[in-house]
Amino acid sequence: MAVEVRIPTILRTYTGGEKAVSGAGATLSELIDDLETNHPGIKDRLVEDKDGQDDLRRFVNVYVNDEDVRFTGGLDTSVDDGDQVVVLPAVAGG
């Protein structure tokens, strides 16, 4: 079992064009590290350094089972086998 991660068009260059990949980890943070080992470069598109700590990029939305992780603990959000994670860049501008 693993966690399915849905990848947006803009990041499919890191997944060989795949719309969904699988990963493992107990938290979103671990899951992203696991993705990075198989799809190098993807982590930097999801996470940025904020005051010496990793944080989700402001204009990247991540959902675990349809819940925006900003409301469930951010990178510390727990994930479980069988969960579905969706990554979507914000649609925003000025």
Add this chain to the structure above:
Amino acid sequence: MLRIDQEIHDAIVAHAKKDHPDEACGVVAGPEGSDTPTRFVPMVNAASSPTFYEFDSHDLLALYKDMDVRDEEPVVVYHSHTATEAYPSRTDIGLAMEPQAHYVLVSTREHGNNEGPVEFRSYRIVDGEVTEEEVVVAAPEKS
């Protein structure tokens, strides 16, 4: 070139006028790979701002799941500028994440909520590079 139906064009303009002086935003979805915008989906500007727009995060997820089920993609991503010209701002360029989309900009600076012409322009935004393209508004099909 962006080819868009008169009806959808008018719906985008009407949305921009209604939300003025705040920015209006939305997408026109279409069958994946078709480059044809067919389904008008106005979105709420969660920022409710005259200088910024952002789709609400839950609406965004619902939109993409819906498009996924229908084998659609966002063919057009539109928003309005309410005090400046219909040209992508630096923020627009930095946050443009749909390389296959036509980014439509409408400016309501001249007539606001009232009747009157608006600027309606379309761009490709890929890797920070903006290319304006022709907009062809197709008349409704006669039956």
